[in-house]
Amino acid sequence: MFKLINIIGLSITKILSEMGRMVLLFIETLSWVFRPPYRPFLIVKQLEFVGVKSTLVVIITGLFTGGVLALQTYYGFKMFSAESLVGATVGLSMTRELGPVLTGLMVTGRAGSAMAAEIGTMRVTEQIDALSVLAVNPVEYLIVPRVIAGVIMLPILTVLSDFLGIAGGYFVGVNLLGISSGAYINKLIQYVDLSDLYNGLIKAACFGLILAFVGCYKGYTTSGGAEGVGKATTQAVVMASAMILVADYFLTALMF
Amino acid sequence: MIRLVDVEKSFGTQKVLNHLNLEISNGKITVILGRSGEGKSVLLKHIIGLMRPDSGEIWIDDQEITGLKPRGLKEVRKRFGMLFQEAALFDSMTVGDNVAFPLREHTRKDEAGIDKLVSGLLREVGLEGIEEKMPSQLSGGMRKRVGLARALALNPEIVLFDEPTTGLDPVMTDAIGDLILETKRKFDITAVVISHDIALSAKIADELAMLHEGKIVEKAPPGAFFNSSVPVIKKFVNVQKFSLPSRDDELANHHD
Amino acid sequence: MKKQKIEKIAIEAKVGIFVLIGLIALFYLSFQLGGLGTELKGGYKLYSLFDSAIGLDPGADVDVAGVKVGKVDSINLEGTKARVTMTIRKGVKIGRDAAAMIRTHGLMGDKFVSLRPGDTRQAVLPPGGKISKTIPGVDLDKLMSNLGDVAGDLKSVIGTFQKAFGGEKGAKSVKNILTNFEQLSANLNKVVSDNSSRITSIVKNFEEFSGKLHRIDKKANVMLDNLVSVSQSLKEGKGTLGKLIVSDELYNKLKGAVGSMQAMSDKINSSKGTLGKLINDPALYDDAKETLNNLKVITAKIKAGKGTLGKLVNDDKLYVEAEKTLKKVQKGAEGLEEQTPIAVLSSVFGIFF
Numbered sequence: 001m002f003k004l005i006n007i008i009g010l011s012i013t014k015i016l017s018e019m020g021r022m023v024l025l026f027i028e029t030l031s032w033v034f035r036p037p038y039r040p041f042l043i044v045k046q047l048e049f050v051g052v053k054s055t056l057v058v059i060i061t062g063l064f065t066g067g068v069l070a071l072q073t074y075y076g077f078k079m080f081s082a083e084s085l086v087g088a089t090v091g092l093s094m095t096r097e098l099g100p101v102l103t104g105l106m107v108t109g110r111a112g113s114a115m116a117a118e119i120g121t122m123r124v125t126e127q128i129d130a131l132s133v134l135a136v137n138p139v140e141y142l143i144v145p146r147v148i149a150g151v152i153m154l155p156i157l158t159v160l161s162d163f164l165g166i167a168g169g170y171f172v173g174v175n176l177l178g179i180s181s182g183a184y185i186n187k188l189i190q191y192v193d194l195s196d197l198y199n200g201l202i203k204a205a206c207f208g209l210i211l212a213f214v215g216c217y218k219g220y221t222t223s224g225g226a227e228g229v230g231k232a233t234t235q236a237v238v239m240a241s242a243m244i245l246v247a248d249y250f251l252t253a254l255m256f
Numbered sequence: 257m258i259r260l261v262d263v264e265k266s267f268g269t270q271k272v273l274n275h276l277n278l279e280i281s282n283g284k285i286t287v288i289l290g291r292s293g294e295g296k297s298v299l300l301k302h303i304i305g306l307m308r309p310d311s312g313e314i315w316i317d318d319q320e321i322t323g324l325k326p327r328g329l330k331e332v333r334k335r336f337g338m339l340f341q342e343a344a345l346f347d348s349m350t351v352g353d354n355v356a357f358p359l360r361e362h363t364r365k366d367e368a369g370i371d372k373l374v375s376g377l378l379r380e381v382g383l384e385g386i387e388e389k390m391p392s393q394l395s396g397g398m399r400k401r402v403g404l405a406r407a408l409a410l411n412p413e414i415v416l417f418d419e420p421t422t423g424l425d426p427v428m429t430d431a432i433g434d435l436i437l438e439t440k441r442k443f444d445i446t447a448v449v450i451s452h453d454i455a456l457s458a459k460i461a462d463e464l465a466m467l468h469e470g471k472i473v474e475k476a477p478p479g480a481f482f483n484s485s486v487p488v489i490k491k492f493v494n495v496q497k498f499s500l501p502s503r504d505d506e507l508a509n510h511h512d
Numbered sequence: 513m514k515k516q517k518i519e520k521i522a523i524e525a526k527v528g529i530f531v532l533i534g535l536i537a538l539f540y541l542s543f544q545l546g547g548l549g550t551e552l553k554g555g556y557k558l559y560s561l562f563d564s565a566i567g568l569d570p571g572a573d574v575d576v577a578g579v580k581v582g583k584v585d586s587i588n589l590e591g592t593k594a595r596v597t598m599t600i601r602k603g604v605k606i607g608r609d610a611a612a613m614i615r616t617h618g619l620m621g622d623k624f625v626s627l628r629p630g631d632t633r634q635a636v637l638p639p640g641g642k643i644s645k646t647i648p649g650v651d652l653d654k655l656m657s658n659l660g661d662v663a664g665d666l667k668s669v670i671g672t673f674q675k676a677f678g679g680e681k682g683a684k685s686v687k688n689i690l691t692n693f694e695q696l697s698a699n700l701n702k703v704v705s706d707n708s709s710r711i712t713s714i715v716k717n718f719e720e721f722s723g724k725l726h727r728i729d730k731k732a733n734v735m736l737d738n739l740v741s742v743s744q745s746l747k748e749g750k751g752t753l754g755k756l757i758v759s760d761e762l763y764n765k766l767k768g769a770v771g772s773m774q775a776m777s778d779k780i781n782s783s784k785g786t787l788g789k790l791i792n793d794p795a796l797y798d799d800a801k802e803t804l805n806n807l808k809v810i811t812a813k814i815k816a817g818k819g820t821l822g823k824l825v826n827d828d829k830l831y832v833e834a835e836k837t838l839k840k841v842q843k844g845a846e847g848l849e850e851q852t853p854i855a856v857l858s859s860v861f862g863i864f865f
Contacts, residue, residue, distance in 0.1 A: 041520060047527045055530065095541075122346075129306055130344035134358045134406075135333040137326065156534030163537045193571070194545050201538075 032140040046149035062161035066168030087184030088191035090169030099162040104207030112215035116236035119219025120229040143216040150212030158204035214240035263312035274470030290467035337407030343399035345391035352387030377405040554602040556639035565594035573624040608635035611645035
């Protein structure tokens with residue numbers, strides 16, 4: 001009995017101290033964002049890694065998500081003879097929800113995990129210590145460019161995803177299911193506001209921050225050799241994905 | 257002069273450094289011996305400020321570093337160079353970029369000047385013309401040499417060597433020993449070497465210290481050290497003597 | 513190091529192209545979705561007070577004749593009414609007599625505000641103006657409950673019918689009614705077909721009649737106009753009749769005259785005075801007869817141009833002089849033009865009766 005309480009207490013302390021470490025690291029990261037040295041090339045490199053290299057996966061998810069949405073909602077709306085609303089549904093779902101969230105999750109899987117693995121390896125091979133010894137702050141050198149890249153690139157990837165989702169929905173709805181193209185486009189324009197798009201992009205920027213920071217945090221705090229790196233990578237993906245979904249709820253509640 | 261006064265450090269319930277006192281003289285090679293897991297690396301990381309003691313003081317000349325803010329610590333670190341156990345080369349960069357890294361970070365030299373310095377440093381450690389190679393293409397010994405070149409780039413006053421011969425064959429061990437001696441002579445550095453290798457210690461040490469149970473149990477010049485009556489040292493030296501019976505001649509030669 | 517530089521430029525170019533594509537997509541989507549949003553930038557605000565703005569949300573469409581012209585900005589409570597503020601696109605004019613109405617897209621669709629812009633040629637609502645006329649929208653709940661009531665009524669009606677026509681007896685009577693009705697319609701049909709020519713002429717007559725009526729109507733219009741001016745004149749006391757009506761003096765004189773006439777006729781009746789005797793004395797009748805005979809002789813003489821009077825009658829010269837005299841009389845009559853309203857009045861009555 002006493003042992004059980006002890007275990008519970010220990011795990012709570014562990015969770016709390018992890019949260020505390022995360023917050024402290026986050027504050028340190030933020031404090032370096034607006035302080036020199038600025039590292040434009042490192043940022044560009046991360047922009048390429050997070051953004052350009054995620055294009056294909058975002059294209060595929062965007063197109064097919066839009067297509068599936070059109071397909072599914074078509075059969076639902078058909079019962080009410082409201083097939084013309086398929087465009088509006090695809091547009092609203094993509095811009096407000098699926099564009100940002102799916103992009104966030106896909107990029108977490110691709111880039112967030114890679115960040116955790118990369119920084120984790122640097123940690124266990126003492127490369128991070130080496131940076132410190134060479135009088136370079138590892139937070140500023142490793143985490144800040146990645147977080148900036150995440151915040152910048154996720155909205156851009158999300159715009160692509162939104163656009164391709166709508167295009168995929170158009171293809172399925174208009175070309176395969178025979179909804180009139182005017183109805184698809186007009187209802188979409190009628191029901192989807194500019195604020196839907198922009199709020200979705202704000203969400204995406206938050207998701208970019210989450211996935212980059214969690215990936216970096218998990219990598220930065222890796223211990224236990226190669227095995228530890230593997231664990232950190234998995235944890236980064238799980239944690240970032242969960243946090244993205246939780247944050248999505250609160251952001252949605254705040255914005256819409 | 258490096259001075260550790262009453263330094264304590266615990267990880268959880270395990271006390272790694274226990275009221276440790278140590279003085280390291282300028283311009284000498286001090287080898288700190290100890291068994292694996294005794295906290296030799298921890299001691300080294302305290303000296304360079306990668307870890308902070310729970311209590312106690314650490315003085316670098318007349319500067320106490322345990323209470324320093326990051327900016328002050330950064331300045332202190334520029335006086336240090338450190339060769340990590342596995343060299344800790346940045347594996348995303350070429351050898352040339354690794355060696356150039358501290359120069360790019362902390363000097364205002366142009367690229368041509370840096371190139372010249374880098375090739376000079378690589379020549380010093382016996383590796384000419386490998387600037388374009390990646391660290392993964394190098395052997396363990398070569399990596400350590402590149403690591404040393406990087407550590408020497410900023411002309412440090414103090415160079416720390418963390419287990420410089422671990423994982424190397426005897427020939428390479430001997431070569432690294434020569435390299436340390438040569439470096440000390442050419443660059444006029446204070447060297448602190450962590451090792452459990454009696455052969456290397458005998459070859460290079462001006463001073464020897466024994467770390468046992470969180471304390472320095474003996475610190476003396478090699479002659480006195482190897483004849484010490486402290487049981488741990490006796491055991492430590494004797495075990496290795498059996499494996500290397502020709503040691504006595506070398507010791508005699510070295511301390512002529 | 514050169515190699516590194518080339519690599520650096522390549523990465524930067526890739527990122528640049530990527531960001532460019534992203535921005536193009538963003539601008540395209542923004543432009544497409546922005547549509548009305550940007551158009552409304554230069555728009556103006558109007559508001560309206562509704563009894564109920566149930567189901568209406570800020571951001572709902574505002575349309576005129578089914579064309580989207582604006583959006584609902586905010587909905588607040590003002591007193592006990594819902595104040596709905598909307599932004600109307602620049603260039604869309606809403607008249608002062610405009611009416612606003614909350615309507616629904618389809619049965620379950622979004623609520624929106626529909627404006628009837630009224631007469632925009634005259635007074636146009638300024639920015640910040642109020643659309644004072646509101647037409648309450650159809651409340652679906654109310655509609656449903658009304659429908660429920662109707663259904664209940666219908667049920668009871670049907671119940672009554674069922675009672676009335678239920679059973680064999682009822683069916684029989686319904687059958688009877690139907691047969692009667694059939695017979696009736698057959699008869700009617702026969703009557704109509706037998707008398708089709710007559711009916712045609714009746715219709716024709718009626719047509720003519722209505723044509724005439726139409727013409728009369730026109731005349732009546734003119735007449736009414738005249739009547740109006742006549743009565744106007746009368747009111748102002750113009751003309752004889754006018755004076756007649758308005759002036760007390762004349763009335764008193766007339767009264768006096770009538771009184772004298774009464775007295776006179778009384779005297780005549782009682783054979784007083786000359787005229788009385790004249791009328792009531794039989795001896796006088798014979799005299800008069802004799803006189804008339806004499807007159808006959810005289811007129812015969814005159815016809816033959818005998819004597820002075822005869823000449824007077826038969827001479828042309830005299831006729832010309834008489835004509836001159838008449839002309840003078842006419843001139844005098846023109847002075848009496850003020851009497852024309854009476855003539856008009858008589859013509860009015862002539863048409864009516």
